[in-house]
Amino acid sequence: MSTPLLLGSLMEALRCLPGVGLKSAQRMAFHLLQRDRSGGMRLAQSLTQAMSNIGHCVSCRTFTEEKSCTVCVNPYRQKNGQICVVESPADVHAIEQTGQFSGRYFVLMGRLSPLDGIGPTDIGLDLLASRLASETFSEVILATNPTVEGDATARYIGGICQQYRVPASRIAHGVPVGGELEMVDGTTLSHSLIGRQRLIY
Amino acid sequence: MSTPLLLGSLMEALRCLPGVGLKSAQRMAFHLLQRDRSGGMRLAQSLTQAMSNIGHCVSCRTFTEEKSCTVCVNPYRQKNGQICVVESPADVHAIEQTGQFSGRYFVLMGRLSPLDGIGPTDIGLDLLASRLASETFSEVILATNPTVEGDATARYIGGICQQYRVPASRIAHGVPVGGELEMVDGTTLSHSLIGRQRLIY
Missing domain, CATH: 3.40.1360.10 (Dna Topoisomerase Vi A Subunit; Chain: A, domain 2)
Incomplete structure (x- = not known):
């Protein structure tokens, strides 16, 4: 394989992000190197500062x-x-x-x-x-x-x-706003029935 | 809003990655801070080295x-x-x-x-x-x-x-291996017909 050492370790390091697998890590590494090196440098600085200073x-x-x-x-x-x-x-x-x-x-x-x-x-x-x-x-x-x-x-x-x-x-449990009743699971639906509130006019 | 300054700038910086929007950036930032600070530091180092040394x-x-x-x-x-x-x-x-x-x-x-x-x-x-x-x-x-x-x-x-x-x-253009013929677009299918190869026994 011809992957340069630093590129390989960048791909590996990117996989610590949640939801980022092998293919996404490759895509991210190549994207940063080809199109957004300054963005990559900014990200590195933000990461260092956040990881060491946020308590x-x-x-x-x-x-x-x-x-x-x-x-x-x-x-x-x-x-x-x-x-x-x-x-x-x-x-x-x-x-x-x-x-x-x-x-x-x-x-x-x-x-x-x-x-x-x-x-x-x-x-x-x-x-x-x-x-x-x-x-x-x-x-x-x-x-x-x-x-x-x-x-x-x-x-x-x-x-x-x-x-x-x-x-x-x-906090109240029930049907999410904008959701459809038929798509909601039974437990949530019974919570929404038990927690019903009287309409006040 | 109560987002600490460094956390906010980390979320913003993460959005330079392809396919990472506002919500994913939030999730990544919180994940690194809560569960993988050393991974975050390693990523920062890899990024700095890769961005400045890869030519x-x-x-x-x-x-x-x-x-x-x-x-x-x-x-x-x-x-x-x-x-x-x-x-x-x-x-x-x-x-x-x-x-x-x-x-x-x-x-x-x-x-x-x-x-x-x-x-x-x-x-x-x-x-x-x-x-x-x-x-x-x-x-x-x-x-x-x-x-x-x-x-x-x-x-x-x-x-x-x-x-x-x-x-x-x-390189040859044609039907992807493992794909189904009915799902392939017309242009690809005509390429695969034009580029057909004789079976040799």
Whole structure:
């Protein structure tokens, strides 16, 4: 084979990206070399900076390059009193993009999973408990994923909230907006029936 | 929005990769930060090295970090006498992976396209002509893409070969192996009929 050493190792390195296999990696490497070397250099710099400088916020555990993230230091967000518990920083990103939530977040960086040895302290629930004890919150919104483990995690955190007398709520499960009823799976459909809301005129 | 500055610029930088849009870039950035920081650092290093050190082979114009590529300096390849003309280094990679060809290559790094102002010297045909004049080749295999421009380029190079009295051939066009006849377009099917080969027992 005639692949130059550096080209081969670039192809190999690109495969660490999710969803990138052998063929995509080849295509990416050749594209960058042939058409966008400056883009490749910029990407290398961004990667280096992000990988070495992005850490976790001391109060909510999301990604930030500072000590605290921009949401946690925002006084309007603090006044709001709501705190939304999510599994990952990507979920924070998704909720922020809806523009529907103006409280603070708490990022678990995972979910309870006893079989994998992931217990309450591994997902920072000691930190959450100490925040519930020291700060005043009007509501804890549990926005973990609608999976078996995500539901169990939400239920567990609900117990902690009850202990500190903070109202807790779970995000609604149901038919996705714009979806077709016949395409939706049975479990989701029964959730959407159980969680039905009265129309108010 | 609460995206940290470095995270935002990483997402933006990832979009220089072909086939990576906003959502994929987000997913890649979060994946690297959460699960594979060392992979991200390795990728950054590979990118920097590849972008700054990979150049073009002086005799065949393919990608290499040396003065000449491994194919051009290989004495067995030189003895073979065949030279395969392709549009891009990715084509060299594809042909090398078949294991069917043991001659040398010439990479055009493009194709003739008068409307875009790409003429013979832009795709290195002066270099190819001087090689045809100075070296001895048994055959020039024209493996440009089966497009209008690729065909025109092959025909043009065929003319140069005739000038230097070197036999030239064009790769076969036809039904892809494993494909179904009814799914193949008409032009390909007529090519496969015109280029039919007698069965020999």
